[in-house]
Amino acid sequence: MAKPVVPEERRRRRRPTRGGTVLSERLIVETALRMLREHGSAGLTARRLGLALDADPSTLYRYFRGMDDLTLAIGDALVGQALDGWRPTGRWREDLRAVGLRIHAAYVAHPQAALLTTSRVTGRANELAADEAVLDVLRSAGFPLADTVTVYHAFIDQTLAFAALDAASLALPSAALRADEEMWRSTYARLPEETHPRIAEAAPLLARLMVTSAYPTALEMLLDSAAARLDAASG
Amino acid sequence: MAKPVVPEERRRRRRPTRGGTVLSERLIVETALRMLREHGSAGLTARRLGLALDADPSTLYRYFRGMDDLTLAIGDALVGQALDGWRPTGRWREDLRAVGLRIHAAYVAHPQAALLTTSRVTGRANELAADEAVLDVLRSAGFPLADTVTVYHAFIDQTLAFAALDAASLALPSAALRADEEMWRSTYARLPEETHPRIAEAAPLLARLMVTSAYPTALEMLLDSAAARLDAASG
DNA sequence: GACGTAAGGTCAATGGCGTTGGCATAAGAG
DNA sequence: CTCTTATGCCAACGCCATTGACCTTACGTC
Structure with missing residues (x-):
């Protein structure tokens, strides 16, 4: 049985x-x-x-x-290896960047597994350790408690959200992937200037950029805003 | 046949x-x-x-x-109603905020459907219209072309990523949802100060904040950073 | 070293799934 | 009124996860 x-x-x-x-x-x-x-x-x-x-x-x-239980075990394994070996440097911006990129990378390294597990919440040891680390980085940098919680929330959810999104597109079956890429070339690159002028002028730049992950940019923008917030609070 | x-x-x-x-x-x-x-x-x-x-x-x-084709049709319907009736005001920050919140809301309003479709790229009319609109808002605001493309990429992917993430937690079966919430109260709120001091001090604030979406905050932080970038470029 | 127990393997069956080929029928063109 | 064919139905195929009954062998005990 x-x-x-x-x-x-x-x-x-x-x-x-x-x-x-x-x-x-x-x-x-x-x-x-x-x-x-x-x-x-x-x-x-x-x-x-x-x-x-x-x-x-x-x-x-x-x-x-059941298969669902196996799925959770797989997710746990992924989370485990994300922060394995990381140590904080004491420079908050660098540390947050490293944690974000590591978690993102761990999921993206196993896109199909990430697809099954990103939406599941485990609350186990590795997750708790990561949360404590992020909060500690922010508090040690001098963020007031309220700002710490706000920035933490945006940071961690942004990281997980991008991890899931990027994993999803990497995990597409190769046929669908090829179809998507072809769509980029055949549709976006050839839209007439009369109906879609903004896409037309941006097409070459878009074609180069859209195949990469926006996470590093979005993360840097979030860190920008957090830095400004820290200045305002402490000065 | x-x-x-x-x-x-x-x-x-x-x-x-x-x-x-x-x-x-x-x-x-x-x-x-x-x-x-x-x-x-x-x-x-x-x-x-x-x-x-x-x-x-x-x-x-x-x-x-097949069922997959039906899935795409469902996704198309969702995208369609997201921007239905929206008109730009000419104030770039307000316009971007509105577009982001609308797309996010449309997906979150149908979490189970969003779960199936957020990772799929259709390249159909509604998607193209949204992209053109966002690019136009940025260009009209005075962003140089390169900055426009960078900000657009981060903006649209962050919106979709958060939509998927928030839809996923809303779509959890109610049993799993209850278990997750219980975990929040039973685990995070009671972590001993000795092992997890940062979580302990932030617990009350976290408990209130984590059940809401971080998208509005993350969006505002992205707009902050974009505004700073615009200042730097034009002044 | 022999032995009893139960952990941990196999086998067969159940009911659900997407999908397809063959067939029936009625809507609308002429 | 007739003919064509779009569009419905039916039966069947080969997957799937899961389970209950059964078998077998590794290990603790003596």
């Missing part, structure tokens, strides 16, 4: 599958991440994962309550 | 279903939107939609190439 899932730390008997593979939460999550990368976010199915692990699909239910 | 989908404007024979309903793209999309609202983003299935329309599921394939 599937109900009583044994937590990883209490597992004792590691019976190999018929093919000789020895399973573990870690192995399953890593295999799932690889499958997501190779087959896209819809390519992760219990059957296929079982096949890749050389195990019956139903075996997965010994480790996770 | 399903292949040759007749475009809406060339339809002539409106044969009613067995139950008497007369189908149309519009009716199907509206019904789908209603089902999304009522049954969540996973509750939209061809079979259920057929049931709601009093038609065989396969009939849908006379109107859309």
Whole structure:
């Protein structure tokens, strides 16, 4: 039966599958991440994962309550590696920039996985540590408490939002991706000046810029505004 | 057979279903939107939609190439109503704020639909019109072309990113939503000062703020930075 | 070292899904 | 009034997640 899932730390008997593979939460999550990368976010199915692990699909239910539970485990793994090894420098603007870019990068590095997990909230240790770190950077920089909370809220949600958005476009199936890019060339670049003058004049610049992430720019603009706010508060 | 989908404007024979309903793209999309609202983003299935329309599921394939095509049509409908009725005032900051809040609001008003469509790029008429409008606001305000494109990119992607993020949390099944809120109260509000001093001191403010969208704040910060940039360029 | 227990594997079945090919029928052109 | 064909219905296919029953082997105990 599937109900009583044994937590990883209490597992004792590691019976190999018929093919000789020895399973573990870690192995399953890593295999799932690889499958997501190779087959896209819809390519992760219990059957296929079982096949890749050389195990019956139903075996997965010994480790996770269902595919949704597995999804959360994958998200947890992503969050874990985002801030792994980061240390604050004491320069607030540099530190915030680093944290933002790291979280963004961790998600974008696994777009298909990010697609499944960005909207889920875990509230686990890694998330708490990141929040505490960001708040500490702001307070240590001299932001008053109210401003700290406001800037923190905008900062963290902006980071997650862009991570999700950029992951989504990276995770598009290659056919749809090609179609989108083609649309950029065929539609935007050729709009007549009479009906869309602003797009027409900006088309070359747009074509170069729109294929990159706007997150670094948006982040810098947010930091600009925060710096101005800090000046106003302390001077 | 399903292949040759007749475009809406060339339809002539409106044969009613067995139950008497007369189908149309519009009716199907509206019904789908209603089902999304009522049954969540996973509750939209061809079979259920057929049931709601009093038609065989396969009939849908006379109107859309598949469920994915229907998804795009839903997204197009959302974009359409976002800027419906908006007129620029000539004050750039006010205009950008209005466009951003309108697009954000349109998606958030249909969270489950937004969940399915925010990551898709249509390149259709409504999207083009919005882009042209934003570019025009910036150029008319006096932004140089390069700055215009940079600010436009950050503005539009930030708007879509926050729309997706906020829609995602609104679209959570109510059980998960309740669990998340409970987590906020039970975890963040009670973290010991020794291990998480910054979260502890900010907890009351956080609890009040985190349940709202950070988009208005982030938008205002982006406009702050853009205004400073405009000053620097023109003075 | 033998043994009993239950963790952790397999197998088979259920009900739901998107999608398609074949067929029936009625709307509208002539 | 007749003919064409757009548009509806039906039945079936091959996926999917999940579950209950069963089997087997790793390990703690003696």
